[in-house]
Amino acid sequence: SSNESAVDIAHVYRGTFVHSTDHTAVEILEDRLLGVDTEGKVYSICMEWSAYPCEGRRLVHFVVCSEFFMPGMVDTHIHASQYSYAGTALDLPLLQWLNTYTFPVEACYKDLEFARNVYTHVVKRTLRNGTTTACYFATIHTDASLLLGQIANDFGQRALVGKVCMDTNNFVPHYRETPEESHDETNRFISEMLKKKYPLVRPVVTPRFALSCSAALLGHLGEIAQNNHLHIQSHISETKEEVKLVKELFPDYDSYTDVYHKHNLLTDKTVMAHGCHLTDEELKLFREKGASVAHCPNSNISLCSGMLDARRVLNHKVKLGLGTDVAGGYSPSMLDAVRRTLDTSKALTIQDPQYQTLTFEEVFRLATLGGSQALSLDEHTGNFQVGKDFDALRVNPRGPKLLRSLGVVKSQVCSGSFFSPSLFPLPPSGDDRNIAEVYVAGKRVVPFVERP
Numbered sequence: 001s002s003n004e005s006a007v008d009i010a011h012v013y014r015g016t017f018v019h020s021t022d023h024t025a026v027e028i029l030e031d032r033l034l035g036v037d038t039e040g041k042v043y044s045i046c047m048e049w050s051a052y053p054c055e056g057r058r059l060v061h062f063v064v065c066s067e068f069f070m071p072g073m074v075d076t077h078i079h080a081s082q083y084s085y086a087g088t089a090l091d092l093p094l095l096q097w098l099n100t101y102t103f104p105v106e107a108c109y110k111d112l113e114f115a116r117n118v119y120t121h122v123v124k125r126t127l128r129n130g131t132t133t134a135c136y137f138a139t140i141h142t143d144a145s146l147l148l149g150q151i152a153n154d155f156g157q158r159a160l161v162g163k164v165c166m167d168t169n170n171f172v173p174h175y176r177e178t179p180e181e182s183h184d185e186t187n188r189f190i191s192e193m194l195k196k197k198y199p200l201v202r203p204v205v206t207p208r209f210a211l212s213c214s215a216a217l218l219g220h221l222g223e224i225a226q227n228n229h230l231h232i233q234s235h236i237s238e239t240k241e242e243v244k245l246v247k248e249l250f251p252d253y254d255s256y257t258d259v260y261h262k263h264n265l266l267t268d269k270t271v272m273a274h275g276c277h278l279t280d281e282e283l284k285l286f287r288e289k290g291a292s293v294a295h296c297p298n299s300n301i302s303l304c305s306g307m308l309d310a311r312r313v314l315n316h317k318v319k320l321g322l323g324t325d326v327a328g329g330y331s332p333s334m335l336d337a338v339r340r341t342l343d344t345s346k347a348l349t350i351q352d353p354q355y356q357t358l359t360f361e362e363v364f365r366l367a368t369l370g371g372s373q374a375l376s377l378d379e380h381t382g383n384f385q386v387g388k389d390f391d392a393l394r395v396n397p398r399g400p401k402l403l404r405s406l407g408v409v410k411s412q413v414c415s416g417s418f419f420s421p422s423l424f425p426l427p428p429s430g431d432d433r434n435i436a437e438v439y440v441a442g443k444r445v446v447p448f449v450e451r452p
């Protein structure tokens with residue numbers, strides 16, 4: 001059942017652990033013992049392994065030269081429903097792209113078998129690529145959205161799942177709800193999802209964006225989120241054209257951010273995707289409310305939407321995570337999001353040599369701890385702090401022969417028997433072949449256990 005304990009016996013992992021803390025972008029803990037209890041939580045991480053009480057616990061050694069554990073990555077924004085066409089249809093700007101490709105595809109999720117097929121693929125693909133936590137958009141269909149939650153639960157992925165809400169769509173009229181439907185179905189989605197008592201999957205209130213929601217609907221959704229203390233996700237200030245249209249559609253509001261704010265949709269459990277064109281005033285409001293931004297660099301470039309100045313967001317002390325934004329972004333891999341984040345920061349540096357480029361270490365933190373904070377899940381995941389769930393990747397930077405050089409940034413893979421302290425082992429050009437195992441809440445979820 002979904003409620004069984006993560007593992008039936010406490011495990012102790014011996015190996016090198018690499019993670020981020022609030023104080024250090026990358027901390028490398030060489031040859032440690034990390035204890036995971038039967039609830040899947042980290043209960044200790046210590047050095048003195050010879051004196052360690054291992055009785056009654058399964059000791060697992062990973063001291064293979066160059067291997068290490070890192071926290072599972074957090075995809076703060078991904079459209080599970082758009083996975084079916086990822087890597088295609090990137091030739092139009094956002095609003096035309098939505099009308100031409102996205103809405104007609106999303107309408108297909110009325111068909112539960114279609115949904116089951118795509119959702120199974122996306123959950124497996126993201127897990128295999130090291131996404132231990134995903135914040136998903138599904139579609140307007142309640143039953144298919146519930147199915148996505150079930151599939152994430154079955155494969156053991158930590159997930160926030162949103163049934164998309166949209167009551168204005170003039171281009172594909174059959175892919176739209178009435179405000180009442182949207183409101184009622186959101187309530188049904190939430191109550192049915194909560195009834196399942198999935199340990200790692202939660203519902204998230206999901207107005208698609210201001211351009212596809214009436215003010216009445218936004219108000220209802222804000223109320224639902226507030227009454228049930230739920231997460232909220234949406235899109236904001238992705239393109240200049242969108243910002244301009246929001247201004248026309250909501251002339252009485254101070255800003256795009258204010259539209260969400262005035263409908264109680266800007267809270268400390270809100271994550272807004274993109275934010276490329278947010279003003280300083282808007283970022284201040286984000287900071288004040290504790291809302292976060294999901295940086296989706298692949299999508300921002302692929303749809304020519306803009307370039308998020310992530311440094312500016314960090315300087316405003318606004319919580320920031322990374323998102324793949326499949327299928328505006330063509331890659332479902334968080335390692336790709338890491339690379340694109342660095343690319344965007346470097347493109348900004350090309351424009352302005354004074355720009356303070358994001359470091360590799362900072363981006364590693366955004367992909368892990370930053371993402372968990374952006375989703376207000378840092379109590380449970382994001383690093384190897386004692387008390388958090390063991391969400392981890394066992395990384396083999398060498399991987400198959402051709403990937404031998406991956407992960408070696410500053411030094412040699414091995415110096416003596418273990419890492420040299422100067423090694424920075426995030427695989428910048430690695431891929432799923434470098435991810436030997438994936439753990440969520442102490443349970444090994446990759447390689448997949450075949451289910452009947």
Ligand code: GUN
Pocket residue numbers: 079094098102208209235238299325328
């Ligand atoms: N804005 C509203 N809907 C979407 C979507 O599906 N993808 C992206 N990238 N932006 C959006």
Ligand code: FE
Pocket residue numbers: 077079235273325328
């Ligand atoms: Fe998106």
